Amino acid sequence: MMTRNLKAEVMIAGEQLRLRLHDNKLIKDRRHHLRTYPNCFVAQELINWLIAHKEASDRDTAVRLMQHLMDYDIIHHVCDKWPVFRDAKYLYRFRKDDGTFPFNIEVKIFMRGQRLYEQVISSKDSISQVRQEEGVAYERSFPGYMLIDWLLQNSEIESRRQGLDLCKALLEHDIIQHVSQKHHFFDSGLLYQFCINFRRRRRLSELLHETENEEVECATHQTQEDQPDSPFTLRKSPPSVGNSDFLCVQPNKDSSLSRTVRCGSVTHQQHSSCGGYSASLNAALAVRCNPTSVLKRHVTCEELLLPDAPYVKRVLTILGDALGWGFVVRGKTPCYVQAVDPGGPAATAGVKVRQFVCRVNGLGVLHLDYRTLSRLVMTGPRVVTLEVMEPMD
Structure with missing residues (x-):
């Protein structure tokens, strides 16, 4: 993907x-x-x-x-x-x-970002300069408040509030970013940069090579998901009472698929030889044997971003433990929570099935597929801040 x-x-x-x-x-x-x-x-x-x-x-x-x-x-x-x-x-x-190009919200923001990039870079007294933040120099950067000032001066927006919304959308769609990727967009002195050099000549052969590399990375990541250290696998020690099946996900009745259970999800007797945390066999089968979406219907990114969309936005902080975070995401764009470990950190933080993941640690992920989103969490800190949207009903 x-x-x-x-x-x-x-x-x-x-x-x-x-x-x-x-x-x-x-x-x-x-x-x-x-x-x-x-x-x-x-x-x-x-x-x-x-x-x-x-x-x-x-x-x-x-x-x-x-x-x-x-x-x-x-x-x-x-x-x-x-x-x-x-x-x-x-x-x-x-x-x-x-005139048949699909001008959806993402494309419109991308094209506006491209136009703003050209205007900012080519202006005589460009706001894009070498600046410092926390003692580090960043080329072609600009403070957030200065970008909004520039938008107002060039009649791109009518108010600072409108400018803030536009800049947040540009960051959400990876047109601009905080120089160290630590912050969302604020009307402040924090420094930001354009993520994309729109002027660089693209060779089509490079494009194909990048796509093939992306496919290889996804294939590699899929293999890594089978390892016992994947935080998006439910990994809990065998409970003394009951089981640790995912919420809203039932194991498939086809017992022949039990042979595909990963090393970190085998029975307690095999735990020492695998070198990973053991897990409930039922929990592992819940992931392996029932990949069917828990969504009632398909939802698009554009639908989630509508002002009157019937969704509630929540910000949840998950403190991962030694066994991971305890939830599974699926989907292309947008990603959604497919399953939650009832006794895991995610459930404690308020993560629920059918929530759509919008941001991870301040970075927009609404348009990422689940493998890329998984990789983002796995390479990040132990504490994960999720911005999710959940249905009102």
Whole structure:
């Protein structure tokens, strides 16, 4: 699953390619079967161009690159007939050229962040300068209050409150960040930077390489999830009374799956040979054998961010113990709490099933998949601060 920063790189690379193709006259009105298709290109011609300009080493690589842009709604077949990019005389078009680009909340904030970046960097007396915070110098940084002042002066906002909301959204969507990533956005002297260099030329081959690395990282992380030190695995010593099944998750009746239980979730007799904490067999099976979502229906990030959304925002602080945090997250975007250990730190802190995770230790995670979110928690401090949204009903 692609992280949000990598998704932003796809958008930038796609836009840079679109402008270059327009400059090279590869994008133009074309006629096919007595019909004229405006602003489109021929797949074979584009592949020839990519190889000639050393954007791809061969035709197969070029096809993979364009399929990547197609998967992320940057380009499409003129009739949306083929979901697969083909090395043929088919006509394709950039969605920005025909008005079909999906301008959701995330994209709108990203595009506004890109425009603000260009204005801030190119202004004569740019607020983006070398500044110090806590004795450390940071290049191209600016105080939070100064960014809001700049937005007011350039008529980008009408009030400081509106500016604060905009800057929080930019941070939430990884356009800007606190220089040490310790704080959310405040109208204060804390220093912030743009996370993305929008002007850097993106090579499509680099984009594909980054995506493959991301897939490898996810595969590696999935393997790491099977280890006994994963904080997103329920790991409790065998209870003397009752069991430690996850809340709202029942073990699957198929006992054959019990062979897949991880080392840290085996019976007490095997504990010493595994070198990890033992766990309830029933609890492990609850995770392994019932991955079905506990959500009543699918919820989008945009729906959660609506002003009148029927959700309550809560900030919860979890103090992890030697066995982990005691909850499981699932989902692509947004992530939600799939299961909670009734006797674990998460339950004590107020974490509940079906809560959506918005922030972790002050960082926006609403658009991250569960593997990336898990990795963020695992590499962070023992004390985890979660900002969650839970249904009102």
